[in-house]
Amino acid sequence: MTLGQFVGDVAGRFGDRPALISAERCVSYTQLRDEARGFAKALALLGVSKGTRVGILMPNRAEWLACTFGAQMLGAIVVPLNTLLLGPELDYALRFADVTVLVAVSRFLRHDYSSVLRQLAPETERSTRPITSTRLPALREILMPADADLPAARSFTDALAAGASVSDEWLDAMIAETVADEAATIFFTSGTTTAPKGAVHTHRSMLHAAHNVADVLGLDQDDRTWGYLPFFFTGGFVAVALATLSRGGAVLLQEVFDAGAAIRLMSDHRGTTLFAWPHQAEAIVTHPDFRRLPLHIRKGPGAQSSWAAAIFDDNHQAVGTWGMTESGPMASSTRFDDPLEERAGAHGRATPGLEMHVIDPDTGRVLAANEEGELCVRGAAMMAHYYRQSRAESFDAQGFFHTGDLARIDERGLLHFIGRLKDVIKTAGVNVAAAEVEAALLQHPAVKVAYVVGVPHAVRGENVAAFIIGNDTKIDAGTLAEFCRGVLASYKVPRHIWFVSESELPVLGSGKVDKRALRQVATARVAG
Numbered sequence: 075m076t077l078g079q080f081v082g083d084v085a086g087r088f089g090d091r092p093a094l095i096s097a098e099r100c101v102s103y104t105q106l107r108d109e110a111r112g113f114a115k116a117l118a119l120l121g122v123s124k125g126t127r128v129g130i131l132m133p134n135r136a137e138w139l140a141c142t143f144g145a146q147m148l149g150a151i152v153v154p155l156n157t158l159l160l161g162p163e164l165d166y167a168l169r170f171a172d173v174t175v176l177v178a179v180s181r182f183l184r185h186d187y188s189s190v191l192r193q194l195a196p197e198t199e200r201s202t203r204p205i206t207s208t209r210l211p212a213l214r215e216i217l218m219p220a221d222a223d224l225p226a227a228r229s230f231t232d233a234l235a236a237g238a239s240v241s242d243e244w245l246d247a248m249i250a251e252t253v254a255d256e257a258a259t260i261f262f263t264s265g266t267t268t269a270p271k272g273a274v275h276t277h278r279s280m281l282h283a284a285h286n287v288a289d290v291l292g293l294d295q296d297d298r299t300w301g302y303l304p305f306f307f308t309g310g311f312v313a314v315a316l317a318t319l320s321r322g323g324a325v326l327l328q329e330v331f332d333a334g335a336a337i338r339l340m341s342d343h344r345g346t347t348l349f350a351w352p353h354q355a356e357a358i359v360t361h362p363d364f365r366r367l368p369l370h371i372r373k374g375p376g377a378q379s380s381w382a383a384a385i386f387d388d389n390h391q392a393v394g395t396w397g398m399t400e401s402g403p404m405a406s407s408t409r410f411d412d413p414l415e416e417r418a419g420a421h422g423r424a425t426p427g428l429e430m431h432v433i434d435p436d437t438g439r440v441l442a443a444n445e446e447g448e449l450c451v452r453g454a455a456m457m458a459h460y461y462r463q464s465r466a467e468s469f470d471a472q473g474f475f476h477t478g479d480l481a482r483i484d485e486r487g488l489l490h491f492i493g494r495l496k497d498v499i500k501t502a503g504v505n506v507a508a509a510e511v512e513a514a515l516l517q518h519p520a521v522k523v524a525y526v527v528g529v530p531h532a533v534r535g536e537n538v539a540a541f542i543i544g545n546d547t548k549i550d551a552g553t554l555a556e557f558c559r560g561v562l563a564s565y566k567v568p569r570h571i572w573f574v575s576e577s578e579l580p581v582l583g584s585g586k587v588d589k590r591a592l593r594q595v596a597t598a599r600v601a602g
Contacts, residue, residue: 076277077258078114078147078249080316081107088322091295094136095343096327097335101136103319106143109136113144114245115237120175120215120228121204124149124252127171127212127260130306131155131164131178131187133329137230138305139315141177142259146277147245149252152259153272154306157182158563161190165209168194171260171272171461172212180222183330188224191216198226254278260461261308263399263505270507272461273399275308283308283402283455284316286425291347291373292391292410295322300340301349301374302331303503308403313375314349323347333357333364341367348374348385351503353533355381373410377417396421396491399505400475402455406430406489420488421481428453431474432483435495441482448495449481450474497589499528501536506566508589511538514561515568518554520547525579527593529570529600539570539596541579570600 075083084093085107094101101109122128128145130152132138142152153171155164155178168176180188191198195207204214205226218227258280260272293299299318303310318325326339331354339345341363348371350358358364359381371390376382378394386392391410394417397403407422424430428451432441435448452473459468469475478496483489499506508526515524523543528536542554551571558567580591 075281076146076249076252076254076256077143077280078110078149078252080277080281080320081110081143081147082249084319084322088295091322092324093319094139094325094327095298095339096135096329097339099136103322106136106140109140110143110147111242111245112234112237113141114147114248115144115240116217116230116233117141117145117150117175117237118148118240118245118248119236120217120233122148122150122175123248124256126150126175127153127173129153129155129168129171129173129176129178131157131176133157133179133182134302134305134310134327135329136327142305142311146252146258147249149248149256151257151274154259154261154311156262156306156563157185157304158565160561160563161193162561163563164190165194166269167262168210168213170269173210174212175215175217176213177217180218180224188218188222188227191224198224201225203228252277254281257458259311261306261399270510273308273457274459274461275402275457279402279455279457280308280312280316281320282427283312283404283425284320286407286427286455287313287317287404288321290393290395290404290407290409290422290425291317291375293318293321293323293347293373297321297323297346297373298326298340298343299323299347299349299374300326300328300336300345301347302328302336302354303349303351308399309349309397309503313403318347331357333361337361337363337367337369340369340371344370346370346373348376350374350376350381350385352379352381352535353502355379355385356533359384375404375407377408377414378419378421382418393417394419394421396479396481396489398477398479400457400477401428401451402457405451405455408488416488420484421491422489423487424451424453424489425455428455430483430489432481433476443485444482446480446482446492449477449479449489449491451477499526499536499538501528501531501538501565502534504565506538511540511558511562511566511568514558514566515540515542515554517561518549518557520544520549520554523576525587525589525592526568527589527596529593529596537569537600538566539600540568540572541592541596542571542573543576543579544573570596572596572599 088103220229301314377392395407
């Protein structure tokens with residue numbers, strides 16, 4: 075099955091049952107299918123067909139899913155874009171993924187996307203279509219709300235109205251031509267290199283992953299899932315949306331996280347399943363309404379987390395999990411019907427269709443039970459490859475993906491995640507490549523050398539910290555952080571900046587800076 079077929083299938087099975095619920099509207103399965111078909115027809119008239127890159131830049135709302143499913147009905151490749159991206163980051167994403175059609179809101183939070191797009195592509199100041207941009211050569215069309223201040227953009231209303239002329243028979247033929255093993259989505263993920271990578275997932279890999287999530291969580295038609303995991307991550311689109319929809323449940327949507335609003339939404343609609351990053355869970359359990367309003371949360375990942383006891387009741391079915399963008403996202407998990415001590419004490423076994431082993435990162439030797447090393451994964455839910463890379467460049471000769479994570483697998487086959495081998499910082503549930511932040515810092519004329527590491531934080535997991543060797547230009551930490559806010563998304567901006575001399579940096583025998591020791595130094599500075 076493809077994702078275009080999927081939305082038709084669940085509409086046929088679940089009909090008028092609620093699929094998406096927000097404070098503004100409730101969308102049934104039938105409505106979601108019909109809205110997706112409307113977007114598919116509108117996009118078809120803009121030239122979207124098999125292989126076209128369609129960028130989606132909007133928060134978690136019904137239109138995000140309708141447009142994504144609509145594009146995938148045509149065999150297009152959806153490129154979900156992070157709504158926190160600033161101009162330079164959005165510029166990179168649009169160029170790297172060869173986005174031809176961009177579907178976006180005009181504004182979100184403090185971001186004025188109309189203004190950003192005018193700066194990136196001055197040609198959008200004219201109403202000439204298709205767009206011919208020197209800087210964004212692949213970009214041809216932009217769809218935005220009618221209030222967008224961008225002459226080159228077409229309005230959703232006009233595009234959807236024009237699309238009504240496309241016949242259902244023609245669209246059905248296009249849906250039938252798409253193949254499950256074809257690329258469906260490119261998810262950006264921060265690796266250890268400066269530039270973010272694009273994990274290419276197929277229709278088959280995402281639906282396989284969604285089925286696995288629904289299976290280990292024990293989801294059914296009575297479940298209502300709240301998860302403020304943005305749809306531009308696999309955690310949001312696959313684990314929250316696709317998994318819930320595959321079983322006939324409802325997804326509780328919230329565009330901007332607010333703990334009080336989340337509690338009211340879950341209480342009003344009897345939410346049963348929760349996906350939360352640590353800082354969100356902390357905000358929910360400490361909010362006054364958490365004790366005042368009745369909640370029925372009993373399912374979701376996070377059984378091994380510090381906040382599980384506060385969120386879930388005594389009879390909960392929450393599980394322990396591990397995963398990443400490349401694995402779709404949940405590669406291992408305990409099951410909802412496993413003993414509680416197992417669900418709370420490990421990150422589970424490989425989900426169906428996947429296999430894992432741990433290797434010595436230096437020699438590649440597969441390690442025995444309980445030996446610590448690099449976790450490697452292969453199987454049906456994995457990405458096909460990184461965009462602009464071959465499969466051979468993304469996987470080893472046996473088809474395993476080297477995660478860069480430090481782990482062990484015990485004698486029962488249960489995974490225990492320990493930390494990261496790769497130079498990636500995980501802050502508030504989001505991966506940040508240290509090299510990307512270092513490159514941004516080096517853009518400032520006062521910075522000679524920059525080293526970025528993660529430091530532990532009780533709620534966010536890690537915060538970004540930077541050691542700076544400056545040149546003769548005078549600058550303080552606050553000014554440098556403000557500079558970073560102009561070129562990096564807010565979660566990537568260092569929360570700790572220290573100016574040091576070269577002699578203060580720990581080095582390895584090779585003369586390279588010892589990042590592991592540097593993390594220890596940063597942790598001690600924060601604690602002190």
